[in-house]
Amino acid sequence: MLRIRDGRVIDPASGHDGIADVWIDDGHVVAVGRAPRGAGKAREIPAKGMVVCPGFADPGSHLREPGYERKATIASETRAAVAGGFTTLCCTPDTSPVLDNPSVLEHILHEAGEAGLARVVCLGALTVGLQGEVLSEMHALKAAGCVGVTNLDRAIKDTAVLKHALAYAASAELTVFLHAEDYWLARQGNMHEGPVSTRLGVPAIPASAEVIAVHRDLTLLAEAGARAHFCRLSAGDSVKPIVDARRRGLPVTADVALSNLCFTADDVGGFDANFHLRPPLRDARDRAALRKGVKSGAIDAIGAYHEPHDADAKAAPFGLTEPGVSSYETFLPALLALVEAGAFDLPAAIAAASLAPHRVLGQAGGTLAVGAPADLCVFDPALRWVPTAASLLSAGKNSPYLDQPLTGRVTLTLVGGRIVHELTGPRA
Amino acid sequence: MATPDIQLDAHGRLRHFLAIEGLPRDLLIQVLDNAERFAPVGDRAVKKVPLLRGKTVANLFFEPSTRTRTTFDLAAKRLSADVLNLNIEASSTKKGESLADTLRNLEAMQCDMFVVRHHVSGAADFIARQVAPHISVINGGDGRHEHPTQAMLDAFTIRRFKGGFERLKIAIVGDVAHSRVARSNIQALRTLGVADLRVVGPKTLIPPGIEAMGVTVCDDLDEGIEGADVVYMLRLQQERMQSALLPSPSEYFREYGLTAARLARAAPDAIVMHPGPINRGVEIASVVADGPQSVILEQVTFGIAVRMAVMSMVMGTQAQTGAA
Numbered sequence: 001m002l003r004i005r006d007g008r009v010i011d012p013a014s015g016h017d018g019i020a021d022v023w024i025d026d027g028h029v030v031a032v033g034r035a036p037r038g039a040g041k042a043r044e045i046p047a048k049g050m051v052v053c054p055g056f057a058d059p060g061s062h063l064r065e066p067g068y069e070r071k072a073t074i075a076s077e078t079r080a081a082v083a084g085g086f087t088t089l090c091c092t093p094d095t096s097p098v099l100d101n102p103s104v105l106e107h108i109l110h111e112a113g114e115a116g117l118a119r120v121v122c123l124g125a126l127t128v129g130l131q132g133e134v135l136s137e138m139h140a141l142k143a144a145g146c147v148g149v150t151n152l153d154r155a156i157k158d159t160a161v162l163k164h165a166l167a168y169a170a171s172a173e174l175t176v177f178l179h180a181e182d183y184w185l186a187r188q189g190n191m192h193e194g195p196v197s198t199r200l201g202v203p204a205i206p207a208s209a210e211v212i213a214v215h216r217d218l219t220l221l222a223e224a225g226a227r228a229h230f231c232r233l234s235a236g237d238s239v240k241p242i243v244d245a246r247r248r249g250l251p252v253t254a255d256v257a258l259s260n261l262c263f264t265a266d267d268v269g270g271f272d273a274n275f276h277l278r279p280p281l282r283d284a285r286d287r288a289a290l291r292k293g294v295k296s297g298a299i300d301a302i303g304a305y306h307e308p309h310d311a312d313a314k315a316a317p318f319g320l321t322e323p324g325v326s327s328y329e330t331f332l333p334a335l336l337a338l339v340e341a342g343a344f345d346l347p348a349a350i351a352a353a354s355l356a357p358h359r360v361l362g363q364a365g366g367t368l369a370v371g372a373p374a375d376l377c378v379f380d381p382a383l384r385w386v387p388t389a390a391s392l393l394s395a396g397k398n399s400p401y402l403d404q405p406l407t408g409r410v411t412l413t414l415v416g417g418r419i420v421h422e423l424t425g426p427r428a
Numbered sequence: 429m430a431t432p433d434i435q436l437d438a439h440g441r442l443r444h445f446l447a448i449e450g451l452p453r454d455l456l457i458q459v460l461d462n463a464e465r466f467a468p469v470g471d472r473a474v475k476k477v478p479l480l481r482g483k484t485v486a487n488l489f490f491e492p493s494t495r496t497r498t499t500f501d502l503a504a505k506r507l508s509a510d511v512l513n514l515n516i517e518a519s520s521t522k523k524g525e526s527l528a529d530t531l532r533n534l535e536a537m538q539c540d541m542f543v544v545r546h547h548v549s550g551a552a553d554f555i556a557r558q559v560a561p562h563i564s565v566i567n568g569g570d571g572r573h574e575h576p577t578q579a580m581l582d583a584f585t586i587r588r589f590k591g592g593f594e595r596l597k598i599a600i601v602g603d604v605a606h607s608r609v610a611r612s613n614i615q616a617l618r619t620l621g622v623a624d625l626r627v628v629g630p631k632t633l634i635p636p637g638i639e640a641m642g643v644t645v646c647d648d649l650d651e652g653i654e655g656a657d658v659v660y661m662l663r664l665q666q667e668r669m670q671s672a673l674l675p676s677p678s679e680y681f682r683e684y685g686l687t688a689a690r691l692a693r694a695a696p697d698a699i700v701m702h703p704g705p706i707n708r709g710v711e712i713a714s715v716v717a718d719g720p721q722s723v724i725l726e727q728v729t730f731g732i733a734v735r736m737a738v739m740s741m742v743m744g745t746q747a748q749t750g751a752a
Binding site: 193195198199203271312316 | 433449526527528546548549550551553554558570571572573574608611635636637638640641
C-alpha cells in the first residue's frame with residue numbers, strides 16, 4: 001500500500017480540492033483522506049507543498065514508431081511522457097507504414113508494453129494510407145482496439161469521401177477525431193495569415209480554412225449521426241459553431257493544443273522553426289477566444305500534441321521545416337503559467353488536461369475516485385528549473401522552452417499504482 | 429524579429445545583409461553614401477578597386493536569375509574578388525542534398541562570402557545562422573520575404589533623382605503579395621522617412637494586414653498614383669497572369685497597367701521605376717518604359733555600385749580607402 005501524504009489533492013471528477021492523503025493499493029485508488037478500513041502498513045510518500053492530481057492524457061501523441069525511429073521511439077517518448085505527468089497517450093496513425101490495419105496497432109501496443117511506462121492507446125487511419133480516398137477497415141481497427149479514427153491534418157479533398165467516411169465510422173461506432181481544415185485554403189500555407197505572414201512573406205493559412213471546415217464537418221456529422229472530437233482548434237471563430245451544435249444535441253467534443261493557448265503568430269517573429277505548427281499559431285484574438293473556451297468548458301480538453309523531431313527536420317528555412325513541438329516535459333509549467341496569467345483556475349486546467357481527454361478517449365483514468373486506476377502525478381508548483389537539450393528525456397529537442405527558466409515540475413508519476421517516474425538529483 | 433540581431437556585430441556594423449527590416453536609418457544612409465563613392469568606378473577605363481582582393485565570393489542561386497546574379501558578379505569582380513557562380517537549382521538539390529549539406533560543402537571550399545537567392549522565405553536568415561563565423565551572407569532574394577540590395581539600389585535611384593525621401597509620395601503598384609521587392613522597398617522607404625507610401629493593386633494581390641508595415645492600400649490605380657513623385661511598378665509573374673488571382677493579362681493592363689495617360693495623374697516630374705524584367709503591355713506600356721520619366725535602366729547601373737558598397741561593408745572594408 002502507498003500513502004501520498006499531505007499534498008493538495010485536486011480531483012476534478014469529484015470537485016475535491018484540498019490537503020489530503022491519497023491511499024493506493026493493488027493498482028487502484030482506495031481512499032482520499034482518511035485511511036481505508038483495514039489499512040495495513042503503507043509506504044509513505046511525503047507531498048507537502050505539492051499538488052497531487054490525476055495523470056494527464058495526450059489526445060495526439062506522435063510516437064514516431066514504426067517508421068520514424070530517427071526522430072523518436074515509443075521507449076524514449078513514453079519515458080518523456082511520464083516525466084511530464086502523462087499517464088495516457090493516444091498514438092496517432094501517421095506511422096510508416098500507416099496505422100490503417102491491425103498489425104501496426106499490435107506492434108505499437110507491444111512496444112508500449114515492453115516500455116512499461118505510460119498507457120498507450122491508438123487512433124486508426126480514417127482512410128487507407130491517410131490518402132483521403134479509400135476507407136480503412138474500421139471494423140477491424142475497432143476490433144483490434146483502436147479508440148477512434150482520424151485522417152489527422154491530411155485534409156480530405158473530396159467532400160463526398162469525407163461524408164462517407166463519417167457515415168461508415170458512425171456505423172462502426174467509432175469516434176472520428178477531426179482536424180478541421182479546408183484542403184484548398186490551407187495547402188500551400190506554413191503559418192497563420194495575418195500581419196506577420198505578410199511581413200515575412202511566408203505563404204499563409206487563413207483562419208477561414210479551419211472555420212469553414214468546422215461548419216462543413218458539423219453539417220456532415222449531423223447527417224451521418226457520427227460522434228466526433230475536434231482536435232487542436234486554432235481559430236477563435238471555430239468555438240461557437242461547436243457549442244451551438246452541442247446544444248442541438250450533436251455528440252461533439254473539442255480540444256486545443258497547449259501551444260495555441262500560449263503563443264501567437266507573433267512568436268514566429270524571425271522565422272523561428274520551433275513555432276512552426278499545424279494548425280498554425282494564430283493571433284492574440286484567437287488565443288484569447290481559445291482560452292475563454294477552455295474556461296467556459298466550450299473546449300473540453302487541452303492536448304500536448306507531442307511531436308518530437310530530429311534536428312534535421314528543423315534545420316531548414318521556415319517553410320521547409322516540419323511542423324510540431326516536443327511538449328510533454330514542458331507541458332505542466334506552461335499550463336501553470338496560463339493559470340498564473342488568469343486564463344483559468346488550476347482545477348479547470350487539470351480537468352482539461354486529465355479528466356476531459358481520458359473521457360474523450362474512452363479511458364478510465366483522469367480521476368482519483370475510489371476504485372479508479374492509480375494513474376496520477378505529483379508536482380511541485382513552485383520548483384524552478386531550466387530545460388536543456390541535454391536534460392530533456394524526449395528524443396525531440398524541438399522546444400521553444402529550451403534554456404528558458406520555467407516554474408513547476410512533475411516530481412512523481414504513477415501508472416496503475418506503480419512509480420514510473422521520480423524526479424531525482426538536483427531540482428533547480 | 430530575430431534577423432537584425434545577426435545582421436549587425438557588437439559595434440552595430442554590418443556582418444550580413446539579410447533584410448532591411450531592423451536596420452537603422454543611419455546604416456541605410458551609409459550604404460547609399462558608400463555606393464556614391466563606388467559609382468564612378470564603372471566609368472573608369474580600369475573598372476577595378478582592390479578592396480576584396482584575395483577574397484572568394486560564392487553566388488549561390490537556388491532559383492534562376494539573370495540581372496541580380498550578373499550585377500553581383502560584376503560588383504564582386506570590380507572589387508577584385510574571386511567569384512564562384514553556382515546554379516544550385518540544377519545540381520545538388522535535384523540529387524536530394526539538403527541545404528545544410530550544400531552549405532557545409534561550400535564552406536569546405538573556403539569561401540568568404542555567400543550571395544544567396546532561394547525560393548523560400550527565410551532562407552538567407554537560415555543560411556546566415558548555419559555558416560561559419562568568418563562567412564558573410566548577402567540576401568539576393570528569399571522567397572516573398574526580402575530583396576534588400578534591390579531596395580537599396582531603388583533608394584539610391586530615388587535619392588539621385590529626387591534628392592531625398594521625407595517629402596515624397598511613392599506608389600508601389602502590382603503584385604505586392606508575392607513580391608520580396610515590395611517588402612524590402614516598404615521597409616527601406618519607411619525607414620528612410622517616406623511618409624506617404626501607398627501600395628496599389630487588386631485585392632487578390634495585396635496581402636492582409638500590410639497596413640501594419642506603414643503603407644496605405646488602394647485598389648484603384650488612378651487614385652493610387654495621384655500626385656506621386658515615384659511610381660514603382662512591380663513585375664507580374666507569368667504564372668499569375670491567368671489564374672485564380674487574375675483573369676487575364678489584358679484586363680490587368682486595362683486596370684493596373686501604367687500608360688502615358690495614367691502617368692499624367694502623377695506629379696509632372698514623377699519618375700517611373702521597375703525591378704525588371706518588364707512585361708511590356710502587361711504592367712507597363714512601352715511608351716512609358718522607354719519614355720523620359722523612366723529610370724529603369726539607371727536602376728540596373730546603380731545596382732552594381734550599391735552591391736559593391738554592401739559587399740565591402742559586410743567584409744569590413746570601408747569604401748573610402750579604395751574607391752576615392
